[in-house]
Amino acid sequence: MKILVPVKRVVDYNVKVRVKSDGSGVDIANVKMSTNPFDEIAVEEATRLKEAGKATEIVTVTCGVPQAQETLRAAMAIGADRGILVETGSEIEPLGVAKVLKALVDKEQPQLIILGKQAIDDDSNQTGQMLAALLGWPQATFASKVVLGDDKVTVTREVDGGLETVALSLPAIVTTDLRLNEPRYVTLPNIMKAKKKPMEQIRPEDLGVDVTPRLKTLKVSEPAKRSAGVIVPDVATLLDKLRTEAKII
Amino acid sequence: MVALVIAEHDNASLKGVTLNTVSAAAQCGGEVHILVAGSGCAAVAEAASKVAGVSKVLVADAAHLADGLAENVAEQILSVCSPYSHILAPASAFGKNVLPRVAARLDVAQISEIIKVNAADTFERPIYAGNAIATVQSADKVKVITVRGTGFDAAASEGGAATVETVSAVADSGKSLFVSRELAKSDRPELTGAKIVVSGGRGMGSGENFKILEPLADKLGAAMGASRAAVDAGYVPNDWQVGQTGKIVAPQLYIAVGISGAIQHLAGMKDSKTIVAINKDPEAPIFSMADYGLVGDLFELVPQLTQQLS
Numbered sequence: 001m002k003i004l005v006p007v008k009r010v011v012d013y014n015v016k017v018r019v020k021s022d023g024s025g026v027d028i029a030n031v032k033m034s035t036n037p038f039d040e041i042a043v044e045e046a047t048r049l050k051e052a053g054k055a056t057e058i059v060t061v062t063c064g065v066p067q068a069q070e071t072l073r074a075a076m077a078i079g080a081d082r083g084i085l086v087e088t089g090s091e092i093e094p095l096g097v098a099k100v101l102k103a104l105v106d107k108e109q110p111q112l113i114i115l116g117k118q119a120i121d122d123d124s125n126q127t128g129q130m131l132a133a134l135l136g137w138p139q140a141t142f143a144s145k146v147v148l149g150d151d152k153v154t155v156t157r158e159v160d161g162g163l164e165t166v167a168l169s170l171p172a173i174v175t176t177d178l179r180l181n182e183p184r185y186v187t188l189p190n191i192m193k194a195k196k197k198p199m200e201q202i203r204p205e206d207l208g209v210d211v212t213p214r215l216k217t218l219k220v221s222e223p224a225k226r227s228a229g230v231i232v233p234d235v236a237t238l239l240d241k242l243r244t245e246a247k248i249i
Numbered sequence: 250m251v252a253l254v255i256a257e258h259d260n261a262s263l264k265g266v267t268l269n270t271v272s273a274a275a276q277c278g279g280e281v282h283i284l285v286a287g288s289g290c291a292a293v294a295e296a297a298s299k300v301a302g303v304s305k306v307l308v309a310d311a312a313h314l315a316d317g318l319a320e321n322v323a324e325q326i327l328s329v330c331s332p333y334s335h336i337l338a339p340a341s342a343f344g345k346n347v348l349p350r351v352a353a354r355l356d357v358a359q360i361s362e363i364i365k366v367n368a369a370d371t372f373e374r375p376i377y378a379g380n381a382i383a384t385v386q387s388a389d390k391v392k393v394i395t396v397r398g399t400g401f402d403a404a405a406s407e408g409g410a411a412t413v414e415t416v417s418a419v420a421d422s423g424k425s426l427f428v429s430r431e432l433a434k435s436d437r438p439e440l441t442g443a444k445i446v447v448s449g450g451r452g453m454g455s456g457e458n459f460k461i462l463e464p465l466a467d468k469l470g471a472a473m474g475a476s477r478a479a480v481d482a483g484y485v486p487n488d489w490q491v492g493q494t495g496k497i498v499a500p501q502l503y504i505a506v507g508i509s510g511a512i513q514h515l516a517g518m519k520d521s522k523t524i525v526a527i528n529k530d531p532e533a534p535i536f537s538m539a540d541y542g543l544v545g546d547l548f549e550l551v552p553q554l555t556q557q558l559s
Contacts, residue, residue, distance in 0.1 A: 011377070016380060016512060017377045017380050017381060019381050026376075026377060026380075026381050093358050094349070094358075094359070095352065095353060095356070095357070095358050095359075098353055120377070120378065120493075121376065121377060122376050123361065123362065123375065123376055123377070123378065124359070124361045125345050125349075125361055126349040126352070126359050126361060127349075128349075129319065129345075129346065129347075129348075129349035129350050129353070130349045130350070130352065130353035130359075131353075132319075132350060133323065133349070133350035133351075133353040133354050134353050134354075137424070138319075138320050138422065138424035138425035139319055139320070139346075139350075139425075140425075141319070141342075141345070141346045142342060142346070144487075154428065157342075158342070158487060158488070159342040159343070159430075160341050160342045160343070160439075160441070160488065160496075161432045161433060161439070161488055162430065162431050162432035162433050162486075162488055163430070163431045163432075164316075164427075164429070164430045164431075165427075165428040165429045165430070166318070166425055166426060166427055166428055167425070167426045167428050168424060168425045168426075169423075169424050169425075172424075178494055179487060213358075214357065214358035214387065214388060214389050215358050215360065215385045215386065215387055215388075216385065216386045216387075216388065217383050217384070217385050218371065218384045218385065218386055219383070219384040220376070220381050220382070220383050220384075221381070221382050221384070222381065222382070223375065223379055223380065223381065223382050223519075226519060226524075226538050228536060228537045228538065228539070229524075229539055229540035229541055229542065230540075230541060230542070231531070231536065231541075231542040231543070231544060232541050232542065232543055234543075235543070235550060235553040235554050235557055236557060238525065238541055238543055238554070239554070239557055239558065241541055242502070242523070242525070242541070246502070246522075246523045246540065246541075248445075248501050248502045248522070248523055249469065249502070249558070
């Protein structure tokens with residue numbers, strides 16, 4: 001069984017982004033970029049399925065600037081077998097990404113697609129669900145456990161208030177939540193091996209896909225800041241403040 | 250312009266976050282309708298018809314709509330959505346799961362987790378875990394939107410008199426099957442809708458120690474939450490998690506106990522009206538956000554607080 005794992009290059013989760021002074025976006029020049037953490041979990045899960053003998057090939061794909069090749073190499077260092085870079089100049093939206101992925105799925109015919117539940121830059125949480133809809137496939141989002149059978153996949157999902165389990169007929173789409181697995185530390189020999197794995201480079205036009213954005217970002221601004229309050233000396237003062245100033249208890 | 254709100258419910262009662270979504274829908278400028286897709290969900294439809302500002306409730310009732318499966322619910326929305334200019338759902342596990350399918354099938358962009366409606370086509374939404382706010386304008390014919398409940402006041406649950414109309418249920422996709430659900434049982438209010446939240450962090454030291462927060466939460470009628478550090482340490486279950494990767498809350502009062510205040514946690518609670526922090530480290534970042542800080546040993550301060558409340 002072939003598994004497709006789309007990945008995204010994003011600002012590293014440890015970086016506190018700064019909004020540009022002209023309000024046109026956030027400043028990502030010279031900041032550390034990494035694989036979206038949820039996507040790393042997706043690659044890890046696919047790799048474990050392959051190691052368990054349940055998958056035969058893992059294809060990883062990304063849409064983005066040429067430097068996104070690094071993200072594909074990182075996925076290949078974990079365990080993906082080959083990579084596809086769909087080179088897009090500007091930012092593309094989840095709908096555009098889903099259309100690109102659909103065209104690739106038509107070509108590659110995977111039985112399972114594992115994606116991160118959301119990218120930590122635009123926080124959209126859409127691509128997996130959109131791809132599932134375009135393909136007419138079932139989906140299990142926010143997965144914390146994946147059990148792959150021959151013709152179905154059983155997935156435990158993190159939902160509000162607890163867990164939910166669904167069974168999907170294959171082909172299907174799974175999006176990962178944080179607790180699905182802990183991605184391995186990548187070893188140097190595997191990084192070296194990843195450099196030799198095949199990587200294809202194409203453009204959305206080659207797939208006949210229009211990725212023109214539908215949303216216009218008018219402005220990006222800093223969130224309203226909270227100012228620090230006061231340190232109170234004891235519990236009695238705290239309760240007094242909560243009663244008389246904040247009036248909430 | 251008419252907006253359609255997708256109701257979140259458990260077939261017995263309408264979930265509170267639907268009311269916040271109704272408020273966002275009303276701000277889009279037109280009439281508001283609600284779709285209730287479920288099984289044996291007449292009580293939900295009745296509750297939806299009483300929500301202030303709602304003029305019509307559509308009900309699709311079928312066994313395969315019982316568990317909110319994305320494939321079936323999305324298809325149901327698509328079957329009724331043609332008259333609508335806006336389709337909105339709560340940005341909950343349910344709404345996030347279902348709505349992008351609808352947007353993709355309509356060939357429109359989805360606008361996720363809006364916190365403000367500026368105009369019928371312009372919305373504000375947090376990006377980078379709330380470290381920036383983007384104002385976006387949609388050129389699409391239909392706006393498909395998920396709504397962050399904490400960004401909007403809840404519509405009144407009484408006072409409306411909407412007509413209730415039954416619509417025919419779509420066929421079962423047959424591609425996905427609901428197997429089981431394990432929901433944590435609690436007498437406390439639900440985390441995202443609670444007026445007061447008491448949260449513990451790694452400073453609690455163990456799952457056992459979370460017990461000292463319980464009497465405090467009981468006395469305040471508060472929901473209980475936790476930081477990701479406490480969840481990762483295995484002290485409490487994941488659905489307690491408040492933060493970028495967990496739940497976004499904005500209660501009247503948020504009490505952070507033994508929480509240092511990592512960016513990822515602050516992203517989930519910074520819109521709370523009043524924040525109280527209890528931590529032994531006076532340098533903890535949480536104090537730069539808190540309205541009232543109490544520096545000291547939480548194992549002494551929390552019982553004192555509980556006791557002096559009575």
